[in-house]
Amino acid sequence: MxxxxxxxxxxxxxxxxxxxxxxxxxxxxxxxxxxxxxxxxxxxxxxxxxxxxxxxxxxxxxxxxxxxxxxxxxxxxxxxxxxxxxxxxxxxxxxxVPAVKPAVEATRSGVVGVLATPGTLRGTLLRDVIERFAVPAGVRVLQAVSTELVPLVEAGQAQGARAREVLREVLTPLARAGADQLVLGCTHYPFLAGSIRAEFGETLTLVDSxxxxxxxxxxxxxxxxxxxxxxxxxxxxxxxxxxxxxxxxxxxxxxxxxxxxxxxxxxxxxxxxxxxxxxx
CATH class of the missing domain: 3.40.50.1860 (Rossmann fold)
Structure with a gap:
């Protein structure tokens, strides 16, 4: 080759x-x-x-x-x-591999959020890395899922009002539970970083692979x-x-x-x- x-x-x-x-x-x-x-x-x-x-x-x-x-x-x-x-x-x-390890290493609150698609949450890969890195460290991992965010990014609307509305809906429970790290469990989600920061400021540190x-x-x-x-x-x-x-x-x-x-x-x-x- x-x-x-x-x-x-x-x-x-x-x-x-x-x-x-x-x-x-x-x-x-x-x-x-x-x-x-x-x-x-x-x-x-x-x-x-x-x-x-x-x-x-x-x-x-x-x-x-x-x-x-x-x-x-x-x-x-x-x-x-x-x-x-x-x-x-x-x-x-x-x-x-979902970036759970660096999120676990960086958390100060002991609570990490994962924003993912239904497919990623259904697979064993995310569960495996949680068991390997979060559980031994005593870190709580909270999961959020949306079927709307990927199509919004594909449509060029990652910074639009609907994207921010969906993010507010799915991530507010994680922020209220004390999450200080957010693992972006889909490659579309880094393009939502501006919208996430607009809604949550520096509350959530974004981590991807x-x-x-x-x-x-x-x-x-x-x-x-x-x-x-x-x-x-x-x-x-x-x-x-x-x-x-x-x-x-x-x-x-x-x-x-x-x-x-x-x-x-x-x-x-x-x-x-x-x-x-x-x-x-």
């Missing part, structure tokens, strides 16, 4: 762009194929077997285009599909001898299973944002994103 091959990144939609931003900071010389399965978004409320099948089809599409590794930048897909994918494909498959996944991806590629050692910056090609034109303005906006502070990604190309519609 060539070190010059691109790295694949997949998500059910555009939420994985928050992970892609961290990956590009950590690995600026790499080329990327980002696949958003927007025709089947959101994954969170789908049956387990369907989530696995959709994830398999997306990774198969990236594999067919010659990627050297795949980052499953979707908490729900990671919760149900990683073992299956690693058994099927002979290339590095990197998934997401993006930077940790980027560091782990770099270690995996180094270990496999697959790091691209060129000097110039890599490029991104975006693949979507829905309408490319409908998503172009959303991708153009989110691909140049850092979900946590709204700042620009230094490596983001200034030109319009290259987006292609595909079937998986």
């Amino acid at each position: 060539s070190s010059a091959a691109p790295i694949g990144v997949m998500d059910s939609g555009v939420g994985g762009l928050s992970v892609l931003a961290e990956l590009r900071r950590s690995l600026p010389a790499e080329d990327w194929l980002y696949l958003g399965d927007t025709a089947h978004m959101p994954y969170g409320a789908r049956p387990d077997d369907e989530i696995r099948e959709l994830t398999n089809r997306a990774v198969s599409a990236l594999h067919a285009r010659g990627v050297k590794a795949v980052v499953v930048a979707c908490n729900t897909a990671s919760a149900f599909s990683l073992d299956h994918l690693r058994a099927r494909f002979e290339l590095p498959i990197i998934g997401l 993006g930077a940790a996944v980027a560091r782990h991806t770099r270690r995996v590629l180094e270990g496999a001898g697959l790091l691209n050692d060129r000097d110039d910056a890599g490029q991104v090609t975006y693949l979507v299973t829905g309408s490319a034109e409908a998503l172009r303005p959303v991708i153009a906006t989110l691909s140049t944002e850092n979900g946590h502070n709204g700042g620009h990604i230094p490596s983001a190309p200034p030109e319009a994103p290259r987006i292609e519609s595909i079937q998986t």
